[in-house]
Amino acid sequence: MASTNAICNLCNQTILELLDFKLLLRYVTGFNQVELITKNEYELSQDELVKLNNLVARRQKGEPLHYILGYKEFYSREFRVTPDTLIPRPETELLVDKVLSIAIPNARLLDLGTGSGCIAVACKLENPNLDVVAVDKYSDTLEVACTNAIQLGAKIKCILSDWFSNVDGLFDVIVSNPPYIAHDDVHLGSLQFEPQHALTDNLDGFSHIKQIIRGSIAHLKKGGYLLFEHGFEQGEMSRKLLHNAGFIDIETIQDYASLDRITLGKYTLRNSNASSI
Numbered sequence: 001m002a003s004t005n006a007i008c009n010l011c012n013q014t015i016l017e018l019l020d021f022k023l024l025l026r027y028v029t030g031f032n033q034v035e036l037i038t039k040n041e042y043e044l045s046q047d048e049l050v051k052l053n054n055l056v057a058r059r060q061k062g063e064p065l066h067y068i069l070g071y072k073e074f075y076s077r078e079f080r081v082t083p084d085t086l087i088p089r090p091e092t093e094l095l096v097d098k099v100l101s102i103a104i105p106n107a108r109l110l111d112l113g114t115g116s117g118c119i120a121v122a123c124k125l126e127n128p129n130l131d132v133v134a135v136d137k138y139s140d141t142l143e144v145a146c147t148n149a150i151q152l153g154a155k156i157k158c159i160l161s162d163w164f165s166n167v168d169g170l171f172d173v174i175v176s177n178p179p180y181i182a183h184d185d186v187h188l189g190s191l192q193f194e195p196q197h198a199l200t201d202n203l204d205g206f207s208h209i210k211q212i213i214r215g216s217i218a219h220l221k222k223g224g225y226l227l228f229e230h231g232f233e234q235g236e237m238s239r240k241l242l243h244n245a246g247f248i249d250i251e252t253i254q255d256y257a258s259l260d261r262i263t264l265g266k267y268t269l270r271n272s273n274a275s276s277i
């Protein structure tokens with residue numbers, strides 16, 4: 001038997017960050033943050049110790065903490081995540097901020113590549129007047145988004161679609177965090193636990209962005225906006241692609257590390273040339 005207090009001290013013997021270790025300990029005991037401190041003489045059962053050791057071993061092998069816990073906080077809500085979904089990143093909250101700042105009342109919003117549903121659900125919960133459609137190509141992924149929407153009380157429509165293939169109608173805002181990592185990017189090596197189809201296009205990183213811009217021309221209302229997340233070296237090219245497709249008021253937003261992360265533009269021309277990108 002070992003108390004939670006003694007177990008926390010044992011954390012020094014693992015290579016885990018203390019915060020990760022405490023979250024695993026809370027997961028095993030079911031304690032909240034306060035209980036973890038106040039019940040520091042609680043004796044873990046043999047079962048709990050075995051379970052904790054297994055979780056620590058998984059984490060030590062590099063499995064992301066949030067796949068082990070099964071959730072990730074995004075926009076102050078807990079989203080279920082599984083190995084079928086990308087783990088939402090803090091910088092994607094900036095995309096939500098921007099959508100909320102430009103969406104007109106009762107706007108139709110399309111979230112392409114919804115993953116856990118984090119963008120679509122957060123937007124709907126923050127602005128219940130939005131009419132939100134969330135799309136993903138993979139059914140196991142879309143199921144997680146739907147579950148999150150139901151559990152968090154967001155009434156959104158989930159559609160299985162290869163980008164725009166099953167999407168009807170026009171939208172005021174189209175948002176996406178597409179797979180934008182190039183096949184030869186060194187960062188892919190450290191992201192082996194997350195679904196590769198959520199991360200990379202297996203090409204130069206721009207093929208999905210180009211498809212989304214082309215499709216948006218046919219699915220945006222006049223004066224509607226397209227916003228998408230991209231890699232920190234993809235800002236200039238993203239602006240160029242939007243410009244060539246007939247967008248105006250093009251802007252790139254930087255993330256918390258002052259790196260180019262989100263580009264957006266307003267669509268005004270109904271007859272622009274999609275083949276120019």
Ligand SMILES: C[S@@+](CC[C@H](N)C(=O)[O-])C[C@H]1O[C@@H](n2cnc3c(N)ncnc32)[C@H](O)[C@@H]1O
Nearest residue numbers: 086088113114115136137162163177178179198
């Ligand atoms: C970078 S993840 C973004 C997930 C989520 N929106 C987020 O920000 O955390 C990209 C998402 O696009 C989806 N996806 C990839 N190719 C797609 C396609 N052709 N059509 C629709 N969705 C696609 C993936 O399944 C994945 O969920």
